[in-house]
Amino acid sequence: MIKLIFRLVLFYLLVLSLNSFGAQTDSLVNIELEPKIAKQIATIKLTRLLLPVPKELISNDATLQLIAGIEKIQAKFSIVNAWPKTDKVSSDNYIRLLLIEVEQQTLASKNLTLYWHNHQKNQLTLTNETYLNQVDVTLIFPTQSWLAQALLLHPEYNQDDHDWYIEPQKKYAYYFTNQDLLSKKGYPANKAGQWLYDRPQAIFQLFIMSGEQHWLTEGNRLSSFYQQHIDEEGLFTLKKRFDVKYSMPKGLLYDFLLSGSGEAKNALKKIYQASLAWDENYSSRRGFWTERNQAAALNTAVSYWEVSNDEAALVRINNIIDATVEMTFNPQDDWQLRGCPQHSFKSHEGWGDNSPACSPWMMALLGDALWRYYLLTNDKRAAALIDAFGDFVLNYGLFYGDKRVKNIVIPKYIVAIENSEQEELNQWTDPQHACDVAGLLGKSTYVKEASGRDGFMMKTLFSALLEQCQQSYVRFIKEKNKKQNKPYWSLKPPRRFGWMYSTTSDLPWLNSLLGAQF
Numbered sequence: 156m157i158k159l160i161f162r163l164v165l166f167y168l169l170v171l172s173l174n175s176f177g178a179q180t181d182s183l184v185n186i187e188l189e190p191k192i193a194k195q196i197a198t199i200k201l202t203r204l205l206l207p208v209p210k211e212l213i214s215n216d217a218t219l220q221l222i223a224g225i226e227k228i229q230a231k232f233s234i235v236n237a238w239p240k241t242d243k244v245s246s247d248n249y250i251r252l253l254l255i256e257v258e259q260q261t262l263a264s265k266n267l268t269l270y271w272h273n274h275q276k277n278q279l280t281l282t283n284e285t286y287l288n289q290v291d292v293t294l295i296f297p298t299q300s301w302l303a304q305a306l307l308l309h310p311e312y313n314q315d316d317h318d319w320y321i322e323p324q325k326k327y328a329y330y331f332t333n334q335d336l337l338s339k340k341g342y343p344a345n346k347a348g349q350w351l352y353d354r355p356q357a358i359f360q361l362f363i364m365s366g367e368q369h370w371l372t373e374g375n376r377l378s379s380f381y382q383q384h385i386d387e388e389g390l391f392t393l394k395k396r397f398d399v400k401y402s403m404p405k406g407l408l409y410d411f412l413l414s415g416s417g418e419a420k421n422a423l424k425k426i427y428q429a430s431l432a433w434d435e436n437y438s439s440r441r442g443f444w445t446e447r448n449q450a451a452a453l454n455t456a457v458s459y460w461e462v463s464n465d466e467a468a469l470v471r472i473n474n475i476i477d478a479t480v481e482m483t484f485n486p487q488d489d490w491q492l493r494g495c496p497q498h499s500f501k502s503h504e505g506w507g508d509n510s511p512a513c514s515p516w517m518m519a520l521l522g523d524a525l526w527r528y529y530l531l532t533n534d535k536r537a538a539a540l541i542d543a544f545g546d547f548v549l550n551y552g553l554f555y556g557d558k559r560v561k562n563i564v565i566p567k568y569i570v571a572i573e574n575s576e577q578e579e580l581n582q583w584t585d586p587q588h589a590c591d592v593a594g595l596l597g598k599s600t601y602v603k604e605a606s607g608r609d610g611f612m613m614k615t616l617f618s619a620l621l622e623q624c625q626q627s628y629v630r631f632i633k634e635k636n637k638k639q640n641k642p643y644w645s646l647k648p649p650r651r652f653g654w655m656y657s658t659t660s661d662l663p664w665l666n667s668l669l670g671a672q673f
Contacts, residue, residue: 182212183270184297192293193265196257203292204255205415206269207305210238210531214273215248221255222270224263231256233282235415239464241532247274251305252412254282254292284417292415299366306363306412307660308530310668314364317663321365323627324656328361329643331652332373342649344380347393347401352653355381355406359413360660371413378410382422389429399433400451402426404458405657411462420462427459427468435478437498439487439509444502446517449479453524461531472528476536479521483543486511493551493572494543496521500571510573515552515566516588516654518544519595523658526598538602545599545613548592553616556582564619566592586623590655590662593620597665604669614669621666624659 186206188196196202213219215237221228236252255269296302303309330336331354334344342349355378362370381403384392391401404426410419433452437444453475460468482496488511490497495513503512522544529537551570556563565585571577596617603610627644634641646652 181272183268184301186267186269186295186297188262188265188267188295190265192295193262195293196259197261198259200259202257202259203287203290204257204295205235205292205413206253206255206295207302207412208250208253209301209304210251210308211247211249213250213253213271215250215279216275216277217250217271217273217279218275218277219253220270221257222268223266226263228262228267229258229260233280235282235284235287236412236462237464239460239469239531241469241534250279252415254287254415255295282415284411284415284420287415288417294371294413299364302363302366306409307360308527309661309664312664312667314663316667317364319625319628320659320663321361322631323644324361325365325367325370326627326631326641326644327646327652327655328358328370328373330645331649332358332377333643336643336645337649340645340647340649345393347391349648349650350381350391350393350403351400351650353403353406353657354650354653355403356409357653357656359406359409360656362413363409364660364663374406375410375414378406378419381406382418385422385425387425389425389427391426397429397432399430399448399455402430402451402455404455408458408461423455423459423462427455430455431471435475437478437482437487437496437502439499442502443505444498446496446514446521449475449496450517450520450524453479453521454527457524457528457531476525476528476534476540479525479540480536483540490572494547495551495570497572500569500574500577503569504577507571507577508574510571510577512569512571512577513547513552514569515548515592515595516568518547519588519591519658520654522595522598526661529602538606541595541598542602542606545596545603548596548599549613549616552592554580554582554585556586560586563623564616565589566620587651588654589620589623590659593617593624594659594662594665596620597662597669600669601665610669617665617669621662624662 215234219232221230233254234250235254238249238251299314300311304311355374358370358377359374362374386392390397394401404423407419407423410416430452433448435449435452456468456471456475459465460472479496483494484492486497490511495518497511497513499509500507500512501509522541525537525540528534529541548566551572552567553564554567556565560582563586565582566588567578567580568585569578596613600610600613600617603613
């Protein structure tokens with residue numbers, strides 16, 4: 156009877172606490188261990204469990220208790236990583252990566268309950284990543300939604316609605332991660348261009364959203380390869396010279412948050428320091444500049460700030476955002492206000508004139524970096540830029556295909572704002588950016604509606620591009636119904652996988668929230 160009452164109390168508290176994740180004083184969560192982990196705890200002297208934690212959930216001075224069934228477990232808790240802060244005045248600090256060290260014992264149940272009580276002035280120690288490099292650590296988490304909130308900054312949503320996104324992604328990923336297949340098609344692993352758009356990031360995101368261990372293994376493999384090709388100066392050795400767009404920080408960030416890897420954190424620090432060579436400011440006297448490079452610099456600074464809470468990284472973030480605000484809302488050379496970071500066509504393409512230009516798909520890359528920072532901080536400048544970028548695409552960044560492609564609306568590769576003769580519209584290849592530009596439009600719609608403004612036109616365009624993006628799921632269903640079980644789908648070039656999926660993990664929940672249902 157006592158056990159039954161105890162479990163009913165636990166169930167009641169669980170339901171009460173998990174209605175929404177957020178800053179709470181008292182809460183608990185259930186974690187079901189895999190049988191092999193429970194066996195490991197029973198047979199090994201010390202088992203180290205690593206728990207990523209959603210934002211503002213467990214304070215760094217909380218008291219914590221781990222329970223199996225109704226038995227308390229002897230465990231030591233320490234902090235591997237805390238959520239970064241822009242406000243140094245506030246005393247509230249929250250755990251992002253929690254290390255739980257469990258002494259050898261036979262568990263009464265493989266269903267664990269982690270209980271915490273926030274703001275108790277309990278002094279949790281910080282764990283050195285060097286220590287984690289030398290020991291085995293096991294990743295644990297209650298649900299895929301929990302993990303996505305902790306790493307991808309997704310809200311809690313019905314993950315049954317994301318099959319349309321991850322099922323085609325898996326088909327492409329089986330090709331994208333098979334180096335034998337890639338090599339046969341002329342894409343060897345040491346070809347630098349195949350590493351653009353953060354290959355490890357896209358695969359780690361697939362693991363986070365699907366829960367399939369295979370993709371964690373593949374993400375680790377790709378991250379390891381990338382780390383092995385970062386030299387002491389933070390340069391990607393396959394490129395042989397500095398090129399900020401070969402900075403792939405999000406994969407390293409996820410590697411660290413899924414493993415506590417000091418090597419991943421150190422590699423991220425190196426590429427951050429190297430990325431400082433990119434000048435975020437634009438002027439008409441400057442040569443090369445693109446939104447893609449600005450995005451790479453911002454992503455690198457934000458990712459490094461997330462793992463380090465480094466004040467210099469925060470300064471770098473603010474400088475990049477301020478420079479982008481200046482380009483967007485106070486453009487050079489008396490150019491009219493259009494809602495994009497205007498720069499000359501020649502500085503972007505290396506040919507053409509000095510009239511203003513912007514690239515919708517590269518703005519999607521930059522918009523995603525701004526989005527990450529917005530979700531972390533609610534920064535108003537980032538929100539304003541995302542808002543404006545969507546308006547630019549709506550007003551300037553589209554063309555229509557002919558009846559051979561069913562008259563679809565297509566995002567332009569680049570917009571030559573005052574000299575459209577420089578644009579090279581291609582109704583066959585430009586739709587390859589439907590997913591990433593849809594992601595930008597969904598984020599822009601979200602920002603508009605969050606501020607109480609009408610996002611109807613933006614939402615309509617978002618739905619139109621999202622429908623194109625979802626055609627891969629139509630293909631998936633057709634093949635499934637015909638029992639055509641192809642093990643993989645190829646992409647040309649393979650790096651297309653990165654631009655399709657690295658910046659678009661928010662599409663399923665944006666789709667659900669904004670009502671653009673498939």
